[in-house]
Amino acid sequence: MSTEQATYPHGHHRSVVSSHARRTVHDSAAFLAPHIKPTDHILDVGCGPGSITMGFADLAPEGRVVGVDAVASVLEQARALAGDRKNVEFAIVDANALPYPDATFDVVYCHQVLQHVQDPVGILREMRRVAKPGAGVVAAREADYRAFAWHPTSAGLDRWGELYQAQALVSGGEPNAGRFLHTWARRAGFEAENLETTVTSWCYTGERAKQWGNMWADRAVQSGFAKVVKDKGLGSEADLQAISRAWADWATEDDLFFSVPSTEILYRVPTASANPT
Template identity: 45%
Template sequence: MAQDYPHGHHQSVLRGHGWRTVSNSAAYLLGSLRPDMVILDVGCGPGSITVDLASLVPQGKVVGMDTTSDPFEEGLKLAAERGVNNVSFDVGDAKKLPFPDKTFDMVHAHQVVQYLDKDARIQAIREMRRVAKTGGLVCLREGDQGTVTFYPEVDGLQEFIDLYCKIARANGGEPDAGRRLHTWVKEAGFQAADITVTAGTWCYNSPKERAWWSSVWVDRIQQSGLKETALTGGHATQKDLDRLAEAWRTWGSNEDGWYAIVHGEVICQVR
């Protein structure tokens, strides 16, 4: 997904991804876990969800996969710190998974297929279905930028969200993926009766949450692949990006600041 992912793997991006856990980003699949499961985590990034999943299946194992090994050091470090030894990391492409048919009890992907173009995203879901065992599960969660809501109405914040969506679509992705996810898995071959559809949220309101979330976006705007994509694609100037970074700082320092986004979630059973 490296060529499909506009953010790259700058430290600011990994810092944002490293906050994610099963509890705050994959709670919808907790009821489906068994202690002996073999799980594939597609687009695992720095592996915080991957390692968390491994801790929840102590008699099983979890494989984290991404298109580059750049973020794996973070995942290996986290696993060592937590004493989790049933996890490994491999390089691979979601559109052509490097695993045999019917290998995994569960295939999980968080914020992955929204960055792929239409044909690629359907192919990736089909690949996840292919490597899942009969009776196994494909579990996907995708954000939906059209559901973002925030307070107070800081000048520039909605402009940034609009810019983010413009860049994502120019790159072939779909930032309003959450509301479409249940239709994508049907396009990939799952029957409606085998799909459980839910929604989850992220919400940032406490001083710690505001400081962290705003700093993540300030750093991405100023340092990550998102900056380069915005500039080289002609979507924004450096002056625009500096102004939008300041909007995030303003929101993050407001004691009444509140930000939320809805995510679409699906659990698909493989027949």
């Protein structure tokens, strides 16, 4: 059985998980939502604290939604969020070897997952394998960190961008996954005629931008990002403290702007299609 070899560099500090818990179907899967039917059986790969998963459950009240993640602690938060909802369940799963039979799900989705894994093509193959031929949809959304843009400019934030790239790569991932997502899908056997590729962006201004800046001021010194930077000799504690101050200072500025572009793929699994090996 395949197991994940890359390390998730963000870790699961509260500053990370609380940011993930703000994500919704509206801001993270709007391109997929119109394709979800009320009776669909949906798999949310790398579901984290479950906020997107719960949005899927609302869209498929007569179906079933399964959220899977490799980390038990975030699944505890997801289960708490779900409460007594009957059409949602969560499980600890390594996406490299999904424990489901072929053709199980109507919709298979992952959000900001493939940038953190060693074999994104293999995981896309697994996602395709468990989707139903003729009716199934496989979708993914991945950011491109090198395409991030912000105002006002800041040498400290530039340094953050450099260290983010370095720590993601040394952890075994690809921080600019968005620009590779379409190619990964084609390598996984997704036929071009059944594959749609789009780009959308989170755009933060005003209070939301301040929240983003203060969140990264915290993450720069307390999350897994900081641990990887120091453990791998990419930067010092002084570097991280300076980056944290730069984020905090940035968050006090007027007319803030921060954009996070992500590439999206939506693949309709054809009826007569053998899963690639």
